[in-house]
Amino acid sequence: MTKQRMDVDSLGEVQIAEGAAWGSQTQRALENFPISGVSISHYPELINGLAAVKKACALANRDLGVLPTEKAAIITEVCDDILAGQHHDQFVVDVMQGGAGTSTNMNTNEVIANLGLLKLGAEFGSYGLLHPNDDVNRSQSTNDVYPTAIRLAVLARITPLVEAMQALTAAFDGKSAEFQHIMKVGRTQLQDAVPMSLGAEFRGFATTIREDIDRLRDLSSLLTEVNLGGTAIGTGINAPLNFGNAAVAHLCTITDKPLKLASDLIEASSDLGAFVMFSSALKRVAIKLSKICNDLRLMSSGPRAGIGEIQLPPVQAGSSIMPGKVNPVIPEVVNQVCYQAIGNDLTVTMAAEAGQFQLNAMEPVIIHKVLETMGSLTNAMTVLRSRCVEGIIADEARCRALLENSLVNVTALAPVIGYEAATKLAKYAQAHGLSLQAAARPALPESLAEAALTELQPAAPEAAQ
Known part of the structure; x- marks a missing residue:
């Protein structure tokens, strides 16, 4: 049996695994929210965002004279370890949780405090030396820490998503040039329409994905406005004067992001419109990507009794009973990722609408679904490029025969x-x-x-x- 240690909070005693760096509030959240089976550490960008916020706040508290230099240094050192990829396994609460992210914030506070205690040569739970609330969470609330961290998480995932989009468009551009000389039947409403070149069709695929790269970048800029320093509901209660500006300035340096403090912290603490718009842009990409995959499946159908204008790379056997059958499995899986992204956007929409008064308690499902969509789309586009598009072969004779017979x-x-x-x-x-x-x-x-x-x-x- 795993050895246990005892931790105490306002609700009583809690038993925690002896080697765990978290504390009582995290343990209670583990017991209260066995929901998705996905811990917050599944999204390292979120953990890094939380660590960056805690480091920025510790430095601001030090600068403003409300946190001793020694404590600020320990907190900063632990945050740097986390930002370097260490201790992510200690962030264990389920990404789906009640409390508007309080469990995530306290998981972070407790882990940083306990790891700091180790650096001080003390035991876990010796909070008289370094306290999760009084020191790590000083001048902060979940109401400003969590919204800021989830914005940082999304901003961190933009680069790999855009890179996957750029690589996919480059692959379509390559096929466009390769197929430019091949004439084929253009179709509308699944009926023969007018002649076109196969290259022009692939160029259209590249263009439709490429044009959304700038849209995603533009909309991501809305996420650079943060409410850090607003503490509870944007009032700034328990934070020293000018804390928000000081913390955001440090956060810009830590993250190398052009962050800015919201002009109205009350509004910024409850409004999730930036996530709604960004999620909608992700849905737009998913819809376009799914349509392209539909076309690839139709164009490669057959191979003899269908359209058969192109051949997709045969990446695996297609049937357990039909010998020689090969299915368009890569476009199929990308279609499914796109359906998930479209559903996730609806979840984000409903969650953003569900806010009441000065806070939206549904932020956890919003960040879960936005990050899930970004990760899945990034992977899907990478797989589509490398295991499908780059290996597509045109059946020039089939294109010519269909055109001549049309x-x-x-x-x-x-x-x-x-x-x-x-x-x-x-x-x-x-x-x-x-x-x-x-x-x-x-x-x-x-x-x-x-x-x-x-x-x-x-x-x-x-x-x-």
């Missing part, structure tokens, strides 16, 4: 022979199973037939851009 070139005839004559030609060709060229003379008067045949010369890829 009636899509009839659109180009309308300005030459008139819409009615072009319609008549298309209907005749369809009814008799003929190409437009073969149907021209029996379907049209001689002069219109000659004009149509002249126009129906093979088009260069550049004409279909």
Whole structure:
């Protein structure tokens, strides 16, 4: 049996595993919230955000003379260890929790205090030397620590997400150039429409993802406004004068982010509009990405009884019963990630709406779902690029055969022979199973037939851009 130590809080005694760096409030949260099975340490950016906030606050408290230099130094040293990737396993509370993030904040306070006590040569729980609330949480409240830390967590995940988007667009651009000379049938509403080049189709995939990179960056700037120093509900109670400005200045240095103190701390403590807008942008990316995957699956369908214009890399066997079958598993998994992102956005929307008066208690599910979406989309785009897009092969002969057997070139005839004559030609060709060229003379008067045949010369890829 694991050895236990006793900790005490206002609710009584609590038993904690002897080697655990957390304290009673964290232990109670572990028992109260066995919900998702996902601990806050699943998101290292969140743990680093919390450590950065605690370090900034310790330095501000030191500067303003409300925390002894020695205590500020110990807190800072522990926070630096956490920022270096140490002790993340001590952040154990479930990411889904009641209390507007209080359990997360206290998990952080208790771990920093106890690790600081170790550095002082004292035992865990010797809070007379370094206290989770009186020292680590001095001049702070969960109401300003947690909202600030979750913003830092999102800002930290922007870079890998954008890099994955850029790499994916580069892969689509590469295929666009490779396939530019291949003409194919363009389709609307799953029906043959007009000729286009396969390269132009892939260029469209690149463009639609690329244009949202700047949108995500722009919307992420809304998350640089923080309410640190507002303490409880933005009143600044229990914080010294000018604490917010001092803490945010230190936080900018620690994180290298252009953070700024909100002009209205009451409003900033309850408003989650920035997360709503950012989550909506993530949903937009997911919708576009899912549509692209739908197209890749359709274009590669068959391989013989479907469209079959492209071949996706065969990454695994597709069936336990049908020999030789290969499925489009990479686009399929990306589709599922996108569905999850769309659902997560609805969760964020409802949680943001659920705030009452001066605080929104639903922040934990917001940061859980936003970070989950960012991580999943980053991974999905990386997998889509490396295990699918980069290995796509065009079936040029199939593209040509489908185009030659289609009636899509009839659109180009309308300005030459008139819409009615072009319609008549298309209907005749369809009814008799003929190409437009073969149907021209029996379907049209001689002069219109000659004009149509002249126009129906093979088009260069550049004409279909």
